[in-house]
Amino acid sequence: MHLILVRHGESLWNRENRFTGWVDVPLTEKGREEAKRAGKLIKGYRIDVAYTSVLSRATETLDIILEEMGVKVPIIRDQALNERHYGNLQGLNKEETARIYGEEQVKAWRRSYSIRPPGGESLEDTQKRTVPFFKNCILMDVKLGKNVLVVAHGNSLRSIVMYIENISPEKIPFVEIPTGVPIVYLMSKENKMIDKKVLNESNGQN
Structure with missing residues (x-):
């Protein structure tokens, strides 16, 4: 079974170098192109169900990816997958x-x-909402033999990657999740990672 994680395409506040968090900021044209590229890169994979946050930069990215792939699948939107809340920095x-x-x-x-951050969530706080949802919903679908696409945010995905790959709190600060770059995990029936590919335009993976 494949589990595919994609961070949304570039948003307006990504471009303006602002803290975004839970503020609902739209994609830029570059962000839409990144979403199209992500759709092209994962076109060869079967998708049975998709998950996303409730923020429009993620939901629009997912819509573009599925359109590019030419598929329609059930979509579950949940704020558990929202970006980390940056509080007063937003x-x-x-x-x-x-x-x-x-x-x-x-x-x-x-x-x-x-x-x-002042008035906001740490990555640890974010993980306390993302990982239970990931285990109870997303991994349950994987266990049922479904290929799952998750489109979310830099930190909500970082917290999930930390769980999947068993990354320590000391090493997680060095993990980057680029916009619009699919991360493809091959998962076992026991929901353990067998293989990981990071797809890019130049050669399809690295």
């Missing part, structure tokens, strides 16, 4: 925030496992 430019609070502090807010 809407702020990342470079300006680094000038105010210092680069190391902002880096800790963005990348660490347990440090919360």
Whole structure:
């Protein structure tokens, strides 16, 4: 069974280098192109069901991917897959925030496992909602023999990748999830990772 994770295409606030979180920001034209490219890259895979967050940048990316693949499948939308909530930082430019609070502090807010931004969620907090949903819903479909596509966000996916690959809190700050790049896991019947491919345009995988 295949489990495919895709971070949404570039959003307007990605382009403007702002903290987005739960603010519902649309895709840019580049983001739509990234979604189309993701659809082309996974066209050879069968998809039985798709999951996404309730935020439009993810739901639109999923719609574009499925359209590009020429398939229609059941879609489950749930806020458990929403991006990490950035609290008081939402809407702020990342470079300006680094000038105010210092680069190391902002880096800790963005990348660490347990440090919360002011009024927001840490990655650990995010994982407490993403992983139960992942185990109880998404992995149940995988266990039933379904190929599952999940389109979500940088940090909600980072928290799920951390669980799948058993990545430590010390190593997770170095894990990047690029926009519009499919991560394809081959899963066993026991929901263990057998293989992983990161698909790109140049050679289909790396």
